[in-house]
Amino acid sequence: MLEIAVKLVGVMAAFLVLPLLVGQTEHKLMAHMQGRLGPMHAGRFHGWAQLIADGVKFAQKEDLVPDAADKPVFKLAPAVALVPYLLVLLFIPLGPGDLVGSSLEMGLFVVLALVGIGVLAVLMAGWASANKYTLVGALRGAAQLMAYELPLVLAAASVAVAAGTLNLQGIVEAWNPWWLLWQAPAAFVFFTAGLAEIRRPPFDAPVADSELVFGYLTEYAGLRFALLLLAEYAGIVVIAALTAVLFLGGWQGPGPESLGWMWTLLKTGALALVVIWLRVAWPRLRVDQIQALCWKGLVPLALAQLVLTTVIALG
């Protein structure tokens, strides 16, 4: 009982701390990549407390719900966006043995199902806002999330075949450095589709601020908006951690196994940096380009990888 309580507290702590770390890193990294300073005042030293200050500000803001909105759905959407990512963290192993919230046999399957809930939150937020911009944003989002669900699932299936298990710890144990080579297409597909699933640039057409105000988030303000933003950063953590665990060997690396959890965190952090980097470096894809990349690029690639994996794993 105590052990479970400790694990739950650990997952909750990771959920509350890691997205903020990614957010703060994004502030500073983006700023320096663009030749500016970023936040410098809050907390005195290089603006380290900026996000805490933002949180305090958001908590005091008026709760605005548009008169025309479908109010219960509008109010529920931030929770639907946020909670699945918390639940995913439960299944991500930091290390072997007990260093995981829950070592469910069908962990990979549950995790993919949870990531898939994102489309519901987008549609709920966009439709319930009763605003033309949010509606267009939500439809773009729904089309994008549904399309990219497919390469995401196929790439994950390739890993499942290679490892012969759906247990995330089992997958890491079955991993060996050769996977970096022959699972590389799947890793690329998974990470790219993951980016699209969390609507990060270059796949941010659903929130395209220069066309749609702020897409399906236009009508949100105050704390509900803050929760939706938190969901975006939790999403970065989840996609980076899943890619690290499925394709980069999780806790495997040089050094004693007792320090393996540091490898998991390092790999996750490195991938989160790539996610931030892509935002700075890439222009936004158009909606038709997004669909074309998925159906004409990633899906055939993922199918080819699945065949290759099957031949090698069972041949």
Place this chain on the structure above:
Amino acid sequence: MDSSLLGDYAVFGVLLLAGFAFVTAALTANRLLRPSAPSKVKGMTYECGVDPVGGDWAQVQIRYYVYAFLFVLFAVEAVFLFPWAVVAAGFGFAAAAEMGVFVGVLALGLAYAWRKGVLKWQ
């Protein structure tokens, strides 16, 4: 690894409740701290600061429905990949051949949709 199945789902359930409790606690704190001064203008639909034009739920051209159809076709089949992946190693060549048929059908379906121009944005 040897925890019971029921225990695993119980942990999942507790965390689900904890997640909603977190959101509720945050919104309750917000309720205690925030001002409330609703007005007609604040409740108006936001369209870049000018008065809203027409109804709130506007009609849009649905270009996405074909993708939705395609997705449903593929996704239903993709679900069956996972149980197959776990047991595949035990069946060897037969499982590989089955997979070949499966992926072949999927690829054929995609090629057909592509050829028919479904994937062209219009």
